[in-house]
Amino acid sequence: MPTIDAAALLRGASLRVTRPRVAVLAMVADNPHSDTDTIANAVRRELGSVSTQAVYDVLRALTEAGLVRRIEPAGSPARFETRVGDNHHHLVCRACGAIADVSCAVGEAPCLHAEDHHGFALDEAEVTFWGTCPDCLTRAE
Amino acid sequence: MPTIDAAALLRGASLRVTRPRVAVLAMVADNPHSDTDTIANAVRRELGSVSTQAVYDVLRALTEAGLVRRIEPAGSPARFETRVGDNHHHLVCRACGAIADVSCAVGEAPCLHAEDHHGFALDEAEVTFWGTCPDCLTRAE
DNA sequence: TCGTTTATTTGACTTGTTCCAGAAAACCTG
DNA sequence: CAGGTTTTCTGGAACAAGTCAAATAAACGA
Numbered sequence: 001m002p003t004i005d006a007a008a009l010l011r012g013a014s015l016r017v018t019r020p021r022v023a024v025l026a027m028v029a030d031n032p033h034s035d036t037d038t039i040a041n042a043v044r045r046e047l048g049s050v051s052t053q054a055v056y057d058v059l060r061a062l063t064e065a066g067l068v069r070r071i072e073p074a075g076s077p078a079r080f081e082t083r084v085g086d087n088h089h090h091l092v093c094r095a096c097g098a099i100a101d102v103s104c105a106v107g108e109a110p111c112l113h114a115e116d117h118h119g120f121a122l123d124e125a126e127v128t129f130w131g132t133c134p135d136c137l138t139r140a141e
Numbered sequence: 142m143p144t145i146d147a148a149a150l151l152r153g154a155s156l157r158v159t160r161p162r163v164a165v166l167a168m169v170a171d172n173p174h175s176d177t178d179t180i181a182n183a184v185r186r187e188l189g190s191v192s193t194q195a196v197y198d199v200l201r202a203l204t205e206a207g208l209v210r211r212i213e214p215a216g217s218p219a220r221f222e223t224r225v226g227d228n229h230h231h232l233v234c235r236a237c238g239a240i241a242d243v244s245c246a247v248g249e250a251p252c253l254h255a256e257d258h259h260g261f262a263l264d265e266a267e268v269t270f271w272g273t274c275p276d277c278l279t280r281a282e
Numbered sequence: 283t284c285g286t287t288t289a290t291t292t293g294a295c296t297t298g299t300t301c302c303a304g305a306a307a308a309c310c311t312g
Numbered sequence: 313c314a315g316g317t318t319t320t321c322t323g324g325a326a327c328a329a330g331t332c333a334a335a336t337a338a339a340c341g342a
Contacts, residue, residue, distance in 0.1 A: 118243070127269075
């Protein structure tokens with residue numbers, strides 16, 4: 001059983017409660033940093049058949065409603081997570097693409113401000129730490 | 142005339158000096174944050190005809206040699222710049238995709254370290270500031 | 283329950299990028 | 313400064329991620 005009440009979350013965001021939406025939201029909650037394809041497969045395993053298009057539409061709707069956050073590290077397809085609003089950041093493995101969360105040391109979003117912001121109105125500071133994950137470090141020895 | 146001696150830089154990196162490489166490197170130096178397509182068009186304007194493939198190959202070779210840096214903000218095609226090695230960061234406009242440089246307030250790369258690095262061996266901290274650029278702010282009023 | 287509104291399906295299409303094989307150009311050597 | 317090697321360039325095809333559009337189907341409020 002899912003760790004969240006997806007239907008209630010959807011209703012709270014004034015989104016219609018449909019089987020694909022519930023399944024996608026629950027899947028993302030249980031498997032953070034999944035990409036679209038992985039999500040689609042998991043949802044199909046549960047519901048039988050869901051179009052790829054539906055998965056894209058659902059993920060976009062959820063992202064716009066603020067229920068999920070879309071992250072897109074260079075070289076990787078889009079990934080999704082349900083931790084929203086806490087401005088945490090990510091560790092990405094250059095070798096295998098694994099992603100881990102790091103909480104932000106500096107508090108609220110945006111947690112950093114650029115010295116010289118060139119007149120930009122900033123709303124978010126996104127930090128991506130690049131490196132090698134423990135598994136790949138072991139494998140490389 | 143270009144602001145850098147592209148041929149010398151190529152030789153310094155033990156790369157063969159070819160017309161496409163010189164043109165691409167000079168173009169990127171003069172127009173930071175250009176995407177592949179823009180670079181290809183500029184290079185064609187100068188040399189007459191260069192295959193798309195050559196542009197991709199050249200950019201990859203230059204990136205691997207450390208002469209250019211590839212940046213890839215979410216939702217944008219890959220972009221390139223010649224400022225390498227100083228660990229600066231980027232401001233990205235959500236409306237028009239414009240990119241500006243910000244120098245790093247915290248010194249050398251990696252300029253930040255994650256509190257809990259989950260066993261990752263980190264080598265870079267990439268910071269992307271998201272917001273609205275001055276032009277788009279004006280236009281929105 | 284009906285009807286309107288909103289989702290989902292289906293399938294073709296765009297964009298950014300890479301792969302392949304042969305032709306061409308740059309570099310090294312004699 | 314020619315000959316042979318090695319690397320790069322060309323052109324075409326292929327690929328993956330994601331979008332668009334029209335028709336069908338499902339949610340929800342009256």
